[in-house]
Amino acid sequence: MSATIRQLRSALRRVSRGRPGQGRRYPAELRRAVVRHVLGERERGVSTRATAAALGLSYQTVSLWLARDRARLRPVKVKTTPSTTPSDPPVLKWVTAHGHRIEGLSRDDVVYLLRGLS
Numbered sequence: 001m002s003a004t005i006r007q008l009r010s011a012l013r014r015v016s017r018g019r020p021g022q023g024r025r026y027p028a029e030l031r032r033a034v035v036r037h038v039l040g041e042r043e044r045g046v047s048t049r050a051t052a053a054a055l056g057l058s059y060q061t062v063s064l065w066l067a068r069d070r071a072r073l074r075p076v077k078v079k080t081t082p083s084t085t086p087s088d089p090p091v092l093k094w095v096t097a098h099g100h101r102i103e104g105l106s107r108d109d110v111v112y113l114l115r116g117l118s
Contacts, residue, residue, distance in 0.1 A: 004037055005054050012056060035069045038062055070098075078105075079112050 011033075026034075034055065041051045052062040068113050092110055094102040105113070 001052070008034060008037060009056055010054065031065050032069070035065050038066060076113075076116075078109060080106075080109060 008030075011030055014045065016024055017049070034057070035060050037055075038048055042048065048062055048066070049059045052059045055062075092103075092105045092107060094105060094110060094113070102113075
């Protein structure tokens, strides 16, 4: 068992005071730490279900925390490049899988944005 899993399990047990049951309120920072750990494990090929079990949480709880994390807005910095001619109309648009739409990007802006996501 990794040190991270031991630390998270310990923190989760402290909140639940060792008692099983439903309706626990876990602190936001602890939920975010669990989400970061689950996402890291996913990148290594470990399933969400296996990671939830290793942490002693239900799959449904972890799935809910992941969904809430995806729905949260995050600040994004976009580096703008000056246009060579002011009359060039912006033609590029980006629509995310969640329906967010960004318009008015130059090709360089899109490349910069995509590199920032990887």
